[in-house]
Amino acid sequence: MLYLTDDSVRAVLRSINPKTQTRRVVKLPHNNSLGIWEPTTFGGPNGGRTAAGETIPEQGGIWHTRTADCLMCPYGQPGDRLWVRESWCHLSDVRTADPGGDALQRRVFYRADYPSDTLMHDDRPEEKIKWRSSRFMPRWASRITLEIVSVRVERVQDISYEDALSEGVNDYAAAIAEGVNAIGETPEQTARRLEWPQRQYRLQWDELNAARGFDWGVNPWVWRIEFRRLP
Structure with a gap:
Protein backbone atom coordinates (compact mmCIF):
# COMPACT_ATOMS: atom_id res chain seq x y z
CA MET A 1 0.00 0.00 0.00
CA LEU A 2 0.98 3.64 -0.43
CA TYR A 3 -0.10 6.77 1.44
CA LEU A 4 -0.76 9.84 -0.71
CA THR A 5 -1.60 13.43 0.17
CA ASP A 6 -4.69 15.12 -1.28
CA ASP A 7 -2.57 17.00 -3.82
CA SER A 8 -0.89 13.79 -4.93
CA VAL A 9 -4.22 11.99 -5.28
CA ARG A 10 -5.54 14.76 -7.51
CA ALA A 11 -2.34 14.61 -9.57
CA VAL A 12 -2.61 10.83 -10.02
CA LEU A 13 -6.25 11.07 -11.09
CA ARG A 14 -5.96 13.87 -13.62
CA SER A 15 -6.07 12.91 -17.28
CA ILE A 16 -3.44 15.37 -18.56
CA ASN A 17 0.14 14.94 -17.32
CA PRO A 18 -0.79 12.71 -14.38
CA LYS A 19 1.58 11.93 -11.54
CA THR A 20 3.51 8.73 -12.37
CA GLN A 21 6.39 8.89 -9.89
CA THR A 22 6.91 9.20 -6.18
CA ARG A 23 10.05 9.61 -4.07
CA ARG A 24 10.41 8.22 -0.57
CA VAL A 25 13.34 8.55 1.83
CA VAL A 26 15.65 5.53 2.02
CA LYS A 27 15.84 4.57 5.70
CA LEU A 28 19.45 3.50 6.15
CA PRO A 29 20.09 0.98 8.95
CA HIS A 30 23.50 2.49 9.82
CA ASN A 31 26.19 4.92 8.69
CA ASN A 32 29.41 2.97 9.15
CA SER A 33 32.17 5.52 8.58
CA LEU A 34 34.52 2.91 7.08
CA GLY A 35 32.40 2.78 3.96
CA ILE A 36 29.66 4.61 2.10
CA TRP A 37 26.23 3.87 0.72
CA GLU A 38 26.03 3.63 -3.04
CA PRO A 39 23.17 2.94 -5.46
CA THR A 40 23.25 -0.37 -7.29
CA THR A 41 21.05 -2.60 -9.41
CA PHE A 42 20.17 -6.26 -9.04
CA GLY A 43 17.73 -8.79 -10.33
CA GLY A 44 17.05 -9.66 -13.94
CA PRO A 45 17.71 -12.97 -15.74
CA ASN A 46 21.08 -13.48 -14.02
CA GLY A 47 20.33 -11.63 -10.83
CA GLY A 48 18.96 -14.25 -8.50
CA ARG A 49 15.64 -15.84 -7.71
CA THR A 50 13.05 -15.68 -4.99
CA ALA A 51 12.39 -18.49 -2.52
CA ALA A 52 9.65 -19.62 -4.88
CA GLY A 53 12.14 -19.89 -7.74
CA GLU A 54 10.90 -16.82 -9.63
CA THR A 55 13.30 -14.39 -11.30
CA ILE A 56 13.75 -11.19 -9.31
CA PRO A 57 12.76 -8.22 -11.52
CA GLU A 58 15.64 -5.92 -12.39
CA GLN A 59 15.52 -2.90 -10.09
CA GLY A 60 17.56 -0.36 -8.18
CA GLY A 61 18.82 -0.82 -4.65
CA ILE A 62 21.47 0.58 -2.34
CA TRP A 63 24.44 -1.13 -0.68
CA HIS A 64 27.19 -0.30 1.81
CA THR A 65 30.76 -0.62 0.54
CA ARG A 66 32.13 -1.78 3.91
CA THR A 67 29.47 -4.03 5.37
CA ALA A 68 27.98 -5.15 2.02
CA ASP A 69 24.49 -4.59 3.43
CA CYS A 70 22.05 -4.31 0.52
CA LEU A 71 18.56 -2.85 0.68
CA MET A 72 15.62 -3.51 -1.64
CA CYS A 73 12.75 -1.07 -1.98
CA PRO A 74 10.32 -1.70 0.91
CA TYR A 75 7.40 -0.45 -1.18
CA GLY A 76 7.67 -3.26 -3.73
CA GLN A 77 9.39 -4.26 -6.92
CA PRO A 78 8.47 -3.89 -10.61
CA GLY A 79 5.20 -5.64 -11.31
CA ASP A 80 3.87 -5.31 -7.75
CA ARG A 81 0.56 -3.59 -7.18
CA LEU A 82 -0.02 -0.95 -4.51
CA TRP A 83 -3.38 0.18 -3.24
CA VAL A 84 -3.52 3.83 -2.24
CA ARG A 85 -4.62 5.12 1.12
CA GLU A 86 -5.97 8.68 1.29
CA SER A 87 -8.07 10.81 3.67
CA ARG A 135 -4.00 5.44 8.12
CA PHE A 136 -7.42 4.00 8.86
CA MET A 137 -8.58 3.42 5.29
CA PRO A 138 -9.46 -0.25 4.74
CA ARG A 139 -8.61 -1.97 1.48
CA TRP A 140 -12.24 -2.05 0.30
CA ALA A 141 -12.49 1.76 0.48
CA SER A 142 -9.46 2.43 -1.75
CA ARG A 143 -10.24 3.69 -5.25
CA ILE A 144 -6.71 3.78 -6.70
CA THR A 145 -4.45 0.85 -7.53
CA LEU A 146 -0.97 1.43 -8.90
CA GLU A 147 1.46 -0.96 -10.58
CA ILE A 148 5.18 -0.39 -10.06
CA VAL A 149 7.01 0.05 -13.37
CA SER A 150 10.56 0.66 -12.13
CA VAL A 151 12.58 1.32 -8.98
CA ARG A 152 15.94 2.99 -8.55
CA VAL A 153 17.89 4.90 -5.90
CA GLU A 154 19.17 8.45 -6.30
CA ARG A 155 19.70 11.66 -4.34
CA VAL A 156 16.59 13.80 -4.13
CA GLN A 157 18.40 16.79 -5.66
CA ASP A 158 19.15 14.74 -8.78
CA ILE A 159 15.55 15.01 -9.95
CA SER A 160 15.38 16.00 -13.61
CA TYR A 161 13.00 18.35 -15.36
CA GLU A 162 11.04 15.43 -16.82
CA ASP A 163 10.92 13.56 -13.51
CA ALA A 164 9.67 16.66 -11.68
CA LEU A 165 6.80 16.79 -14.17
CA SER A 166 6.16 13.09 -13.53
CA GLU A 167 5.94 13.92 -9.81
CA GLY A 168 2.86 15.99 -10.65
CA VAL A 169 4.46 19.44 -11.01
CA ASN A 170 3.34 20.95 -14.32
CA ASP A 171 1.90 24.40 -13.70
CA TYR A 172 3.84 26.86 -15.86
CA ALA A 173 1.64 29.88 -15.10
CA ALA A 174 3.68 30.93 -12.07
CA ALA A 175 6.93 30.72 -14.05
CA ILE A 176 5.53 33.04 -16.70
CA ALA A 177 4.25 35.36 -13.96
CA GLU A 178 7.81 36.00 -12.85
CA GLY A 179 8.14 38.11 -15.97
CA VAL A 180 11.49 36.71 -17.04
CA ASN A 181 10.39 34.69 -20.06
CA ALA A 182 12.34 35.60 -23.16
CA ILE A 183 10.66 36.91 -26.29
CA GLY A 184 9.28 34.08 -28.34
CA GLU A 185 9.65 31.45 -25.62
CA THR A 186 6.86 28.97 -25.07
CA PRO A 187 5.69 28.38 -21.47
CA GLU A 188 7.49 25.02 -21.51
CA GLN A 189 10.75 26.60 -22.67
CA THR A 190 10.55 29.21 -19.94
CA ALA A 191 9.78 26.59 -17.29
CA ARG A 192 12.68 24.42 -18.45
CA ARG A 193 15.14 27.32 -18.44
CA LEU A 194 14.08 28.35 -14.95
CA GLU A 195 14.03 24.75 -13.75
CA TRP A 196 10.54 25.60 -12.58
CA PRO A 197 9.27 22.05 -11.96
CA GLN A 198 12.35 21.21 -9.90
CA ARG A 199 11.93 24.35 -7.81
CA GLN A 200 8.28 23.59 -7.19
CA TYR A 201 9.07 20.01 -6.28
CA ARG A 202 11.66 21.23 -3.79
CA LEU A 203 8.95 23.22 -2.00
CA GLN A 204 6.67 20.17 -1.92
CA TRP A 205 9.47 17.98 -0.65
CA ASP A 206 10.37 20.27 2.24
CA GLU A 207 6.74 20.69 3.21
CA LEU A 208 6.45 16.94 3.73
CA ASN A 209 9.94 15.99 4.91
CA ALA A 210 11.79 18.94 6.48
CA ALA A 211 10.25 18.42 9.90
CA ARG A 212 11.50 14.81 9.86
CA GLY A 213 15.10 15.90 9.26
CA PHE A 214 15.18 15.10 5.54
CA ASP A 215 15.00 18.59 4.06
CA TRP A 216 16.21 19.35 0.54
CA GLY A 217 19.58 20.64 1.76
CA VAL A 218 20.36 17.30 3.43
CA ASN A 219 19.93 15.70 -0.01
CA PRO A 220 18.94 12.24 1.26
CA TRP A 221 18.92 9.05 -0.76
CA VAL A 222 15.43 8.33 -2.06
CA TRP A 223 13.53 5.51 -3.68
CA ARG A 224 12.44 6.74 -7.10
CA ILE A 225 9.33 4.68 -7.80
CA GLU A 226 7.70 4.90 -11.20
CA PHE A 227 4.17 3.55 -11.51
CA ARG A 228 1.08 3.44 -13.67
CA ARG A 229 -2.52 3.64 -12.53
CA LEU A 230 -4.59 0.57 -13.23
CA PRO A 231 -8.16 1.00 -14.51
Whole structure:
Protein backbone atom coordinates (compact mmCIF):
# COMPACT_ATOMS: atom_id res chain seq x y z
CA MET A 1 0.00 0.00 0.00
CA LEU A 2 0.98 3.64 -0.43
CA TYR A 3 -0.10 6.77 1.44
CA LEU A 4 -0.76 9.84 -0.71
CA THR A 5 -1.60 13.43 0.17
CA ASP A 6 -4.69 15.12 -1.28
CA ASP A 7 -2.57 17.00 -3.82
CA SER A 8 -0.89 13.79 -4.93
CA VAL A 9 -4.22 11.99 -5.28
CA ARG A 10 -5.54 14.76 -7.51
CA ALA A 11 -2.34 14.61 -9.57
CA VAL A 12 -2.61 10.83 -10.02
CA LEU A 13 -6.25 11.07 -11.09
CA ARG A 14 -5.96 13.87 -13.62
CA SER A 15 -6.07 12.91 -17.28
CA ILE A 16 -3.44 15.37 -18.56
CA ASN A 17 0.14 14.94 -17.32
CA PRO A 18 -0.79 12.71 -14.38
CA LYS A 19 1.58 11.93 -11.54
CA THR A 20 3.51 8.73 -12.37
CA GLN A 21 6.39 8.89 -9.89
CA THR A 22 6.91 9.20 -6.18
CA ARG A 23 10.05 9.61 -4.07
CA ARG A 24 10.41 8.22 -0.57
CA VAL A 25 13.34 8.55 1.83
CA VAL A 26 15.65 5.53 2.02
CA LYS A 27 15.84 4.57 5.70
CA LEU A 28 19.45 3.50 6.15
CA PRO A 29 20.09 0.98 8.95
CA HIS A 30 23.50 2.49 9.82
CA ASN A 31 26.19 4.92 8.69
CA ASN A 32 29.41 2.97 9.15
CA SER A 33 32.17 5.52 8.58
CA LEU A 34 34.52 2.91 7.08
CA GLY A 35 32.40 2.78 3.96
CA ILE A 36 29.66 4.61 2.10
CA TRP A 37 26.23 3.87 0.72
CA GLU A 38 26.03 3.63 -3.04
CA PRO A 39 23.17 2.94 -5.46
CA THR A 40 23.25 -0.37 -7.29
CA THR A 41 21.05 -2.60 -9.41
CA PHE A 42 20.17 -6.26 -9.04
CA GLY A 43 17.73 -8.79 -10.33
CA GLY A 44 17.05 -9.66 -13.94
CA PRO A 45 17.71 -12.97 -15.74
CA ASN A 46 21.08 -13.48 -14.02
CA GLY A 47 20.33 -11.63 -10.83
CA GLY A 48 18.96 -14.25 -8.50
CA ARG A 49 15.64 -15.84 -7.71
CA THR A 50 13.05 -15.68 -4.99
CA ALA A 51 12.39 -18.49 -2.52
CA ALA A 52 9.65 -19.62 -4.88
CA GLY A 53 12.14 -19.89 -7.74
CA GLU A 54 10.90 -16.82 -9.63
CA THR A 55 13.30 -14.39 -11.30
CA ILE A 56 13.75 -11.19 -9.31
CA PRO A 57 12.76 -8.22 -11.52
CA GLU A 58 15.64 -5.92 -12.39
CA GLN A 59 15.52 -2.90 -10.09
CA GLY A 60 17.56 -0.36 -8.18
CA GLY A 61 18.82 -0.82 -4.65
CA ILE A 62 21.47 0.58 -2.34
CA TRP A 63 24.44 -1.13 -0.68
CA HIS A 64 27.19 -0.30 1.81
CA THR A 65 30.76 -0.62 0.54
CA ARG A 66 32.13 -1.78 3.91
CA THR A 67 29.47 -4.03 5.37
CA ALA A 68 27.98 -5.15 2.02
CA ASP A 69 24.49 -4.59 3.43
CA CYS A 70 22.05 -4.31 0.52
CA LEU A 71 18.56 -2.85 0.68
CA MET A 72 15.62 -3.51 -1.64
CA CYS A 73 12.75 -1.07 -1.98
CA PRO A 74 10.32 -1.70 0.91
CA TYR A 75 7.40 -0.45 -1.18
CA GLY A 76 7.67 -3.26 -3.73
CA GLN A 77 9.39 -4.26 -6.92
CA PRO A 78 8.47 -3.89 -10.61
CA GLY A 79 5.20 -5.64 -11.31
CA ASP A 80 3.87 -5.31 -7.75
CA ARG A 81 0.56 -3.59 -7.18
CA LEU A 82 -0.02 -0.95 -4.51
CA TRP A 83 -3.38 0.18 -3.24
CA VAL A 84 -3.52 3.83 -2.24
CA ARG A 85 -4.62 5.12 1.12
CA GLU A 86 -5.97 8.68 1.29
CA SER A 87 -8.07 10.81 3.67
CA TRP A 88 -11.69 9.74 3.47
CA CYS A 89 -14.98 9.42 5.30
CA HIS A 90 -17.81 6.94 5.41
CA LEU A 91 -21.35 7.86 4.44
CA SER A 92 -22.28 7.64 8.12
CA ASP A 93 -19.85 10.52 8.88
CA VAL A 94 -21.60 12.98 6.57
CA ARG A 95 -23.85 15.56 8.23
CA THR A 96 -26.11 16.51 5.37
CA ALA A 97 -29.64 15.64 4.37
CA ASP A 98 -28.61 15.14 0.75
CA PRO A 99 -25.14 13.59 0.41
CA GLY A 100 -25.38 13.14 -3.34
CA GLY A 101 -27.09 10.91 -5.85
CA ASP A 102 -24.84 7.84 -5.71
CA ALA A 103 -23.60 8.20 -2.12
CA LEU A 104 -25.58 5.20 -0.93
CA GLN A 105 -23.86 3.04 -3.51
CA ARG A 106 -20.37 4.44 -3.00
CA ARG A 107 -20.48 4.66 0.80
CA VAL A 108 -17.17 6.55 0.70
CA PHE A 109 -16.15 10.16 0.09
CA TYR A 110 -12.55 11.31 -0.49
CA ARG A 111 -11.15 14.55 0.88
CA ALA A 112 -9.15 15.17 -2.29
CA ASP A 113 -12.46 15.68 -4.09
CA TYR A 114 -13.78 18.22 -1.57
CA PRO A 115 -11.17 20.91 -0.70
CA SER A 116 -13.82 22.95 1.10
CA ASP A 117 -14.58 20.05 3.46
CA THR A 118 -18.28 20.09 2.58
CA LEU A 119 -20.20 18.04 0.05
CA MET A 120 -23.11 20.31 -0.80
CA HIS A 121 -23.21 23.76 0.79
CA ASP A 122 -19.99 25.62 1.64
CA ASP A 123 -21.90 28.18 3.71
CA ARG A 124 -23.36 25.66 6.17
CA PRO A 125 -20.90 24.85 8.98
CA GLU A 126 -23.15 22.04 10.19
CA GLU A 127 -22.38 20.15 6.98
CA LYS A 128 -18.62 20.26 7.46
CA ILE A 129 -17.17 16.76 7.18
CA LYS A 130 -15.03 15.11 9.83
CA TRP A 131 -12.51 13.27 7.69
CA ARG A 132 -10.84 10.01 8.66
CA SER A 133 -7.06 9.64 8.48
CA SER A 134 -5.60 7.74 5.55
CA ARG A 135 -4.00 5.44 8.12
CA PHE A 136 -7.42 4.00 8.86
CA MET A 137 -8.58 3.42 5.29
CA PRO A 138 -9.46 -0.25 4.74
CA ARG A 139 -8.61 -1.97 1.48
CA TRP A 140 -12.24 -2.05 0.30
CA ALA A 141 -12.49 1.76 0.48
CA SER A 142 -9.46 2.43 -1.75
CA ARG A 143 -10.24 3.69 -5.25
CA ILE A 144 -6.71 3.78 -6.70
CA THR A 145 -4.45 0.85 -7.53
CA LEU A 146 -0.97 1.43 -8.90
CA GLU A 147 1.46 -0.96 -10.58
CA ILE A 148 5.18 -0.39 -10.06
CA VAL A 149 7.01 0.05 -13.37
CA SER A 150 10.56 0.66 -12.13
CA VAL A 151 12.58 1.32 -8.98
CA ARG A 152 15.94 2.99 -8.55
CA VAL A 153 17.89 4.90 -5.90
CA GLU A 154 19.17 8.45 -6.30
CA ARG A 155 19.70 11.66 -4.34
CA VAL A 156 16.59 13.80 -4.13
CA GLN A 157 18.40 16.79 -5.66
CA ASP A 158 19.15 14.74 -8.78
CA ILE A 159 15.55 15.01 -9.95
CA SER A 160 15.38 16.00 -13.61
CA TYR A 161 13.00 18.35 -15.36
CA GLU A 162 11.04 15.43 -16.82
CA ASP A 163 10.92 13.56 -13.51
CA ALA A 164 9.67 16.66 -11.68
CA LEU A 165 6.80 16.79 -14.17
CA SER A 166 6.16 13.09 -13.53
CA GLU A 167 5.94 13.92 -9.81
CA GLY A 168 2.86 15.99 -10.65
CA VAL A 169 4.46 19.44 -11.01
CA ASN A 170 3.34 20.95 -14.32
CA ASP A 171 1.90 24.40 -13.70
CA TYR A 172 3.84 26.86 -15.86
CA ALA A 173 1.64 29.88 -15.10
CA ALA A 174 3.68 30.93 -12.07
CA ALA A 175 6.93 30.72 -14.05
CA ILE A 176 5.53 33.04 -16.70
CA ALA A 177 4.25 35.36 -13.96
CA GLU A 178 7.81 36.00 -12.85
CA GLY A 179 8.14 38.11 -15.97
CA VAL A 180 11.49 36.71 -17.04
CA ASN A 181 10.39 34.69 -20.06
CA ALA A 182 12.34 35.60 -23.16
CA ILE A 183 10.66 36.91 -26.29
CA GLY A 184 9.28 34.08 -28.34
CA GLU A 185 9.65 31.45 -25.62
CA THR A 186 6.86 28.97 -25.07
CA PRO A 187 5.69 28.38 -21.47
CA GLU A 188 7.49 25.02 -21.51
CA GLN A 189 10.75 26.60 -22.67
CA THR A 190 10.55 29.21 -19.94
CA ALA A 191 9.78 26.59 -17.29
CA ARG A 192 12.68 24.42 -18.45
CA ARG A 193 15.14 27.32 -18.44
CA LEU A 194 14.08 28.35 -14.95
CA GLU A 195 14.03 24.75 -13.75
CA TRP A 196 10.54 25.60 -12.58
CA PRO A 197 9.27 22.05 -11.96
CA GLN A 198 12.35 21.21 -9.90
CA ARG A 199 11.93 24.35 -7.81
CA GLN A 200 8.28 23.59 -7.19
CA TYR A 201 9.07 20.01 -6.28
CA ARG A 202 11.66 21.23 -3.79
CA LEU A 203 8.95 23.22 -2.00
CA GLN A 204 6.67 20.17 -1.92
CA TRP A 205 9.47 17.98 -0.65
CA ASP A 206 10.37 20.27 2.24
CA GLU A 207 6.74 20.69 3.21
CA LEU A 208 6.45 16.94 3.73
CA ASN A 209 9.94 15.99 4.91
CA ALA A 210 11.79 18.94 6.48
CA ALA A 211 10.25 18.42 9.90
CA ARG A 212 11.50 14.81 9.86
CA GLY A 213 15.10 15.90 9.26
CA PHE A 214 15.18 15.10 5.54
CA ASP A 215 15.00 18.59 4.06
CA TRP A 216 16.21 19.35 0.54
CA GLY A 217 19.58 20.64 1.76
CA VAL A 218 20.36 17.30 3.43
CA ASN A 219 19.93 15.70 -0.01
CA PRO A 220 18.94 12.24 1.26
CA TRP A 221 18.92 9.05 -0.76
CA VAL A 222 15.43 8.33 -2.06
CA TRP A 223 13.53 5.51 -3.68
CA ARG A 224 12.44 6.74 -7.10
CA ILE A 225 9.33 4.68 -7.80
CA GLU A 226 7.70 4.90 -11.20
CA PHE A 227 4.17 3.55 -11.51
CA ARG A 228 1.08 3.44 -13.67
CA ARG A 229 -2.52 3.64 -12.53
CA LEU A 230 -4.59 0.57 -13.23
CA PRO A 231 -8.16 1.00 -14.51
